[in-house]
Amino acid sequence: MPNNAPAPAASDSLRLRRLVVPIYGPTVLISIGMGAIIPLIALSALDLGASVTQAAIIVGLIGFGQLAGDLPAGALAQRFGEKRVLLAACVVEAAAMIVASRTGSLWVLAACVFVVGVCGAVFGLARHAYLSEAVPIAFRARALSTLGGTFRIGSFIGPFIGALLIEQHSFGATYAFAACTSLAGGLLSLTLPDLPDTKHRSPAAREPRRSMWTVLAAHRTVLATLGTGVFLIMIARASRQAIIPLWAESQHLDASTTSIIFGLAAGVDMLLFYPGGAIMDRFGRMWVALPAMLVMGAGFMLLPLSTTAMTIGLVACFMGLGNGISSGIVLTLGSDVAPDEGRRQFLGGWRLCGDLGSVAGPGLISLVSLAFPLGAAAIALGAITWLGVGWLAKWVPVYDPAREPTKVS
Structure with a gap:
């Protein structure tokens, strides 16, 4: 099947390389932290007195949080822009991790897990929307496949770090580590270059607001x-x-x-x-x-x-x-x-x-x-x-x- 997409230009390749650290770095950091805590959520719930069924439900709250966050994430990114939304999602996620590391309440743990899912949806939407606009179409699939790949790499590394932290410290230390990776990812996201339309146009003129x-x-x-x-x-x-x-x-x-x-x-x-x-x-x-x-x-x-x-x-x-x-x-x-x-x-x-x-x-x-x-x-x-x-x-x-x-x- 012939490819009718525009041929990549040298300037396009340079533009993509500028995004390597600010777009893929936060993804690796956050996915390492998530990979460290996801295997522990059920164990944390059991440690707080949950039954096996209740622990499974709490683990599933991450997925339900993502479902609940998908549509609001789009509205937030449209209103405030990707960089602000990325940072806010990382800060809120880090706060939820810290609370989860210190709580003795099963209900509070469940709420924190749900919030982490919502923040994951917001972060994922914002970086997806950013790359959709920032990357030339000739490089689009490679850029987005690499985004998926960096998530896989982080998820592969995270459980080993989590196991080491539990061995040496505690569950709480692992949640605190994940909070640090979330904050680091949020700060690194601030280095994203401004998109052309957000850099040169006033907020009122950028795009008519639609529901x-x-x-x-x-x-x-x-x-x-x-x-x-x-x-x-x-x-x-x-x-x-x-x-x-x-x-x-x-x-x-x-x-x-x-x-x-x-x-x-x-x-x-x-x-x-x-x-x-x-x-x-x-x-x-x-x-x-x-x-x-x-x-x-x-x-x-x-x-x-x-x-x-x-x-x-x-x-x-x-x-x-x-x-x-x-x-x-x-x-x-x-x-x-x-x-x-x-x-x-x-x-x-x-x-x-x-x-x-x-x-x-x-x-x-x-x-x-x-x-x-x-x-x-x-x-x-x-x-x-x-x-x-x-x-x-x-x-x-x-x-x-x-x-x-x-x-x-």
């Missing part, structure tokens, strides 16, 4: 079509992380073996983010979206056939291959279809589509496994993922800037 619902209604077709594809992508991604440890436990693998399998799969996942972005920029988005979903769907189908640590590990790494090469695909597709007017509000709705999939995937596993064996849930997820292949094959080319588009308004 969130007006923007989303105006672009309901793309949200209903390509947004549904993103929903299916995120179901596959979230379900992959949920079902592999459940399947390993059902095959009587111990926790340390399961952790090794996860680590190996995460390593494969991290290796492919930049090649995936380069393929999207050169050949088009479909050449990553479809293979990634095909591979993850096949992984779900193969999982019930794996019964040993070796075979489960191979399937997990195979699925990591599909997930890794698709790093940044959701961000890239969102930037491709985001309008110039109301960009931030639109991206809030776009991210809501993805986060709904993140919540729906593990929920689907729970529902299916109530009545059927866990293997049936894996088969069902494989079928849904392959359904997503067909849906994406229909709609990704319609909006792909690497093609001559025939866009649906």
